[in-house]
Amino acid sequence: MTGAAPGAAPAAAPAPPARQRWLALSVLVLAVLLVGVDATVLGLATPYLSEDLRPSGTQLLWIGDVYSFVIAGLLVSMGSLGDRVGRKRLLLTGSVAFGAVSALTAYAHSAEAMIVWRALLGVAGATLMPATLALIRNLFPDPRERSFAVGVWGATASAGAAVGPVLGGLLLEHFWWGSVFLINLPVMAVLVVVGARLLPESRTPHPGPWDLPSVLLSMTGLVAAVYAVKETAVHGPGPVTAAAAAVGAGALTAFVRRQLRLSSPLLAMRLFRHRGFSGAVLADLLTILGLSGLVFFLSQFLQMVQQRTPLQAGLAELPAALGAIAAGLAAGRVARRTSVRGAVCGGLAAVGLALAGCLLLDVSASYWLLGPLLLVLGAGAGLSFTVTADVILSSVPEEQAGAASAVSETAYELGAALGIALLGSVVTGLYRGFATPAGVPEAAADEARESLGGAVEAAHGVPGAEGEALLDAARETFTEGLRAGAGVGAAVLLAAAALSWRLLRGQRLADTAENPGE
Incomplete structure (x- = not known):
C-alpha cells in the first residue's frame, strides 16, 4: 500500500x-x-x-x-x-x-x-x-505500450469467459x-x-466525497434495468418487468441529474459529450450483445440439440476465445495502421456476418461450419472490444481512469444482458409455439414448451416413439429459433457498424505519451 x-x-x-x-x-x-x-x-x-x-x-x-x-x-x-x-x-x-x-x-x-x-x-x-x-x-x-497492455487485458477477459x-x-x-x-x-x-x-498505488489527487445517494441511485437503476431486460427475455413483458423498467429508468435519470449538480460527481457525465467516448461505449455494448447472446444459446444447442458432453461443448466454443485473443493482441496495431473507426466497424461487421452465417445451422450441422463462424465471431469481438476499451481509457484524464473503466465494464454487463434478452425473446417466442406430435400427453407437452431442458425431461417420461418425436420436434424448433435470433442479432450488429463509422469519425489512438515527463 x-x-x-x-x-x-x-x-x-x-x-x-x-x-x-x-x-x-x-x-x-x-x-x-x-x-x-x-x-x-x-x-x-x-x-x-x-x-x-x-x-x-x-x-x-x-x-x-x-x-x-x-x-x-x-x-x-x-x-x-x-x-x-x-x-x-x-x-x-x-x-x-x-x-x-x-x-x-x-x-x-x-x-x-x-x-x-x-x-x-x-x-x-x-x-x-x-x-x-x-x-x-x-x-x-x-x-x-498501453494499447498492447489493454489488448492483453481484453484477450484475457475473453479467454476467461471461454475457459469457464x-x-x-x-x-x-x-x-x-x-x-x-x-x-x-x-x-x-x-x-x-x-x-x-x-x-x-494510484488515486485521484484531490478527491471529493463518495456520494452515497449517487451510489444507491446507480445501484438501483442498473439492477432494475438489467432485471427488466433479463426477465422480459425469459418470461416476456408483464407488469413486474414494466415496473422494474420504470424504476430503473427513474433511478438512472435521477442519477444523471445528480451527477450534473455535484462538484465531485461519482461519474463525470460530461465525458459523454466527447463523441469518441460515447461512440466507443456504444460499440463496446453492442459487441458484447452479439457475442454473449449467441454463445448463451449456442451452449444449449451443443449440449441438448447435438448431445455433446459439457466438456465437449466447452471445447467446441474455444475458437471464439482463440479469435478474440489473437485480435485483442493485434488490435492497437490494426487501429493505428488503419483507423479507430475502421478497426471498430470492421470488428462489429465481422460479428454481424458471423451471426448471419448462423442462419445456415441445422440440427445436424457440421462443426466445419460452426467452428469457423465462432473464430470470426471471436476475432471481430476481440478487435472491437479492445480498441473501444483503449479509446475509453485514453479519452479521460488520468484521475478519472477508474470511473471511465467502470463505464466500459458496465457497457459489457449491459451488453451481455441485452444480448441474451434480444436473442432470448426471439428464440423463446418461437420455441414456445412449437407443435407437439400426436399422442403426447398435454402435461408433457406443456413441460416441453417451457424450455429445451424441460423437453428433454418430458421426453424421458413419454414412452416409445412419441417421446422421441417430442424431443426431435423440440430440438428442431429450438434450432429454428436460434437461426431467427442470430438473424436479428446480425441486423443489429451491422447497423451498429454503420453507426460507429459515423460516431468515431476522426478518432485516433495516441502515438506518444500525453505527458512525456511522467
Whole structure:
C-alpha cells in the first residue's frame, strides 16, 4: 500500500521500470481471468447444484443472475471508489473478499445461502475489473505500450469467459459442483501476495466525497434495468418487468441529474459529450450483445440439440476465445495502421456476418461450419472490444481512469444482458409455439414448451416413439429459433457498424505519451 500520510491523497507515482510493469500486468490479468471464468462456469454446474440444493425455479434464476445483477449495479460506484481510496488498495481488498466468498459459495448448504454468497461474490467482482483497467492506465503512460497492455487485458477477459465452460466441464467430470468455485482461491492468493509487491498505488489527487445517494441511485437503476431486460427475455413483458423498467429508468435519470449538480460527481457525465467516448461505449455494448447472446444459446444447442458432453461443448466454443485473443493482441496495431473507426466497424461487421452465417445451422450441422463462424465471431469481438476499451481509457484524464473503466465494464454487463434478452425473446417466442406430435400427453407437452431442458425431461417420461418425436420436434424448433435470433442479432450488429463509422469519425489512438515527463 502507499506510504503517504493519512488524508494526503497523493497523485499517481511515476510509471515503474519496464520489467516491473509487465510483471504487474501479468498479476492484473489473473483477476480479469477469474471474473471471466466465474461469469460462465456456473452454467455447467447448475444441473448438479440443483440436484444437491433443490432450489425452486425462481431461486435457480436468482442463483444464475444475481452475480451479474450486482456487478452491473456496482461497477460505476466501485470505479469511483478506487479513484478516491486507491486502485491498488481496492483491488487487493476485493481479491481477498473474492477468494473468501468463493470458498463460502463452494460449500453453500442451501439455495438461499447460495444466492447470498453469489451476490457477495458480485460485490467483490465489481471491485476487480475497473481497478485492473485503471491501473493499466497508470502503469503504461506510453500509448503504444498501453494499447498492447489493454489488448492483453481484453484477450484475457475473453479467454476467461471461454475457459469457464472447458474448466467447468473438466472439474465436473471428476469432482463435485463446489470445485468450480474453489479454483479461485490459489489464483487470488497469488494475486494478493505478488500484487502487494509489484503494483503501484494510484488515486485521484484531490478527491471529493463518495456520494452515497449517487451510489444507491446507480445501484438501483442498473439492477432494475438489467432485471427488466433479463426477465422480459425469459418470461416476456408483464407488469413486474414494466415496473422494474420504470424504476430503473427513474433511478438512472435521477442519477444523471445528480451527477450534473455535484462538484465531485461519482461519474463525470460530461465525458459523454466527447463523441469518441460515447461512440466507443456504444460499440463496446453492442459487441458484447452479439457475442454473449449467441454463445448463451449456442451452449444449449451443443449440449441438448447435438448431445455433446459439457466438456465437449466447452471445447467446441474455444475458437471464439482463440479469435478474440489473437485480435485483442493485434488490435492497437490494426487501429493505428488503419483507423479507430475502421478497426471498430470492421470488428462489429465481422460479428454481424458471423451471426448471419448462423442462419445456415441445422440440427445436424457440421462443426466445419460452426467452428469457423465462432473464430470470426471471436476475432471481430476481440478487435472491437479492445480498441473501444483503449479509446475509453485514453479519452479521460488520468484521475478519472477508474470511473471511465467502470463505464466500459458496465457497457459489457449491459451488453451481455441485452444480448441474451434480444436473442432470448426471439428464440423463446418461437420455441414456445412449437407443435407437439400426436399422442403426447398435454402435461408433457406443456413441460416441453417451457424450455429445451424441460423437453428433454418430458421426453424421458413419454414412452416409445412419441417421446422421441417430442424431443426431435423440440430440438428442431429450438434450432429454428436460434437461426431467427442470430438473424436479428446480425441486423443489429451491422447497423451498429454503420453507426460507429459515423460516431468515431476522426478518432485516433495516441502515438506518444500525453505527458512525456511522467
